[in-house]
Amino acid sequence: MSPPAVPAALHPLVAAFLDDRVAVRAALRRFGSPLHLVFPQVFADNLTALRTVLDGVPGGYRICYAHKVNRSAALAATAAHAGIGIDVASAQELRSALTAGFGSDRIEVTGPKGAALLRAALAAGVTINVDNLWELSTIAEMAETTVPVLLRLSGFAASAPSRFGIDHTEVERAFELLTRHRDRLRLLGVAFHLDTAATQERVAAVGDCLTVLERAYAHGLTPTVLDIGGGLRQVFTADAAAYDAYDQALRVGLLGRGPAVHWGLNSFGYQVTDGTVHGRAVFHKYANTESAPTMLGELLAAPLPGHGGRTVSAVLADNLLQLWLEPGKALVDHAGITVTQVEFVKQVGSGTTLVHLNASRDTVTAADQEVLIDPLVLSEPGESSPTGVYFAGHLCLERDLLTQRQVRVDRLPDPGDPVVFANTGAYHMDLSAAQASMHPLPARVAVRHRAGRFVLYPDTVYRPGDEVR
Structure with a gap:
């Protein structure tokens, strides 16, 4: 008896590529297995969908692609070509952003930062999203010119405690530093990033940020930005x-x-x-069916308590505030897949079937996560005989299975059959990639659909251009 299927949601462009079995096998022959594939055109579609929602924001907006979600140079170049900003969290990501074509005015450095990263950010002349008071004072000491900064806030009454950001109890000290060093620090605004997608919690954080902005004005500061971070969800399941x-x-x-x-x-x-x-399972939010644009639209249309029923969007406009956000997952949703191949199939105790792949668990997900979406087995057409299997791979521990749950397949695959892990573009490709047993890291390849066919490029040589399909 086979378990229920959990089909993956696929972007039509990705589905079309996978339907071309010749193209999939050719990609594996050319670039090897396992193989990470990114689809810049899907990234562009996701950006268009977010812009459609944000075009209704009266005060204007700025999108910064969260580079940490995927190290792909092709996706970073696509973001640069599209005219948006980029959020970087390391000196290496900063170099990647500059290489991709971002000017310093379109780069924002976020996350906790040591002295070395602060020096790199100051040398590049980028905006710094400040995590703590030490960072703020260190910027003031190091800066030779005026530096645009945001204050990342934490300690919201409606949110869980966070290790990131400046607590509300320390905001006055931040204002003192900002006013004392007006020649070196220019406050653009305040920011937050919540570990939740709950609209009401975000609305509450917006309200708290508006209070902090009022306090900033009282200090003679002139912030004009409210940055709501990222955290918009993905849609993994098709059912x-x-x-x-x-x-x-x-x-x-x-x-x-x-x-x-x-x-x-x-x-x-x-x-x-x-x-x-x-209790509750520790699976990621794979059951989510609400798209990032829908979630963003709900936030902007939500009434803000204490403002006469006016929406978040209207209150931002009333206060002449520009909305900033740093989506990562929302921009790469369905824009990345990982393809590997079957090495062999074996039976183990009590008739359990293992399908062994030439990949390791952390090729497709963080080691402590289980992906509750079925991989796609691209076998040649044949008689259907649904059965349940476990996917295994590299490394040597008993728990080193790619799936620690049984997965339904239409029939047992043959050695060499491609197996596809869908929607791996957001963190799954990079969060804990390992080279144990000297296995090389998978190649990363950009796929473009042009003139009715798919063209593959090594990730680092892809250049955005005519994206007509």
């Missing part, structure tokens, strides 16, 4: 009901009341006591 069905099958299997679809003792965060499954 939310199928996702729920798999989750139910997992629970039933953990209770021993049906076929087990979990490997070994892995319960994915669930606790089984007294014949009941308790």
Whole structure:
């Protein structure tokens, strides 16, 4: 008996590429396996969708692509060509942004920063999103010209404590530094980045930021920016009901009341006591069905408490504030896939089937995550015989499976068959890439659809241009 399927959502362009089995196998022959593929045209589509929402913001906006989400040079170049900004969090990302064609006025450095990164940011003349008071005072000491800065805030009443940002209790000290060093520090505005996608929590943070901005004006400062960070969700699943069905099958299997679809003792965060499954699974938000543009539109249209029922967008306009944001996942959603190949299929204890791939778990996800979306097996056409398998790969520990849950496949694959992990562009390609056992890092390749065919470019040589499909 096979487990429920959990189909991946695919962008039509990516689906068309995968339908061309000859093109997929040719890519593997040319660049090797495993292989990371990025689709700049999908990135451009995502950007257009966000811009469509933001074009209704009366006070204007600025999008900065969060480079940390994917190290792809092709995606960074696409962002630069599109005229948006970029958010970098290391000296290496700063160099990448400059190489991609971003001018200093379109680069923002975020995250906690040591002295070396601050020196690099000052030398490049970019905007600095300040994480703490030490950074602010160090910038003032190092700067030789006036530096544009944002204050990243934390300690919001409606949010969980955060290790990032300047707590509300320290804002007055920040204002003192800003006023004392007016010749070296220019306050553009305030920023936040919440570890949640909940609209009401974001609305509350906007309200708190407006209060801080009022306090800044009282100090004679003239901020004009409210930066709401990133954190917009992705849509992974093509069928939310199928996702729920798999989750139910997992629970039933953990209770021993049906076929087990979990490997070994892995319960994915669930606790089984007294014949009941308790708690919540630790899966990523793969069941989300709300797109990033929808979430952003909901935030902008939400009424802001204490402002007479006016929306967030209207209040920003009333206060002559420009909206900044740093989407990463939202821009690369469906714009990256990872392709590997079957090496062999084997049976282990109790009839369990392992499909061994020439990849390791952290090629497609962070080691501590389980992807609750099925890989796609691109076998040659044949008779369908659905069955459940576990995907295994490199490394040597018992828990080093690519899937620690059973995955439904239409039939057992053959050696050499391509296997596709969808939507790996956001962090999955890069967050914990390892070279254990001297395995090389996968090649990264940009795919462009032009004149009815797909053209592949090594990531570092891709140049945005005529994106007509």
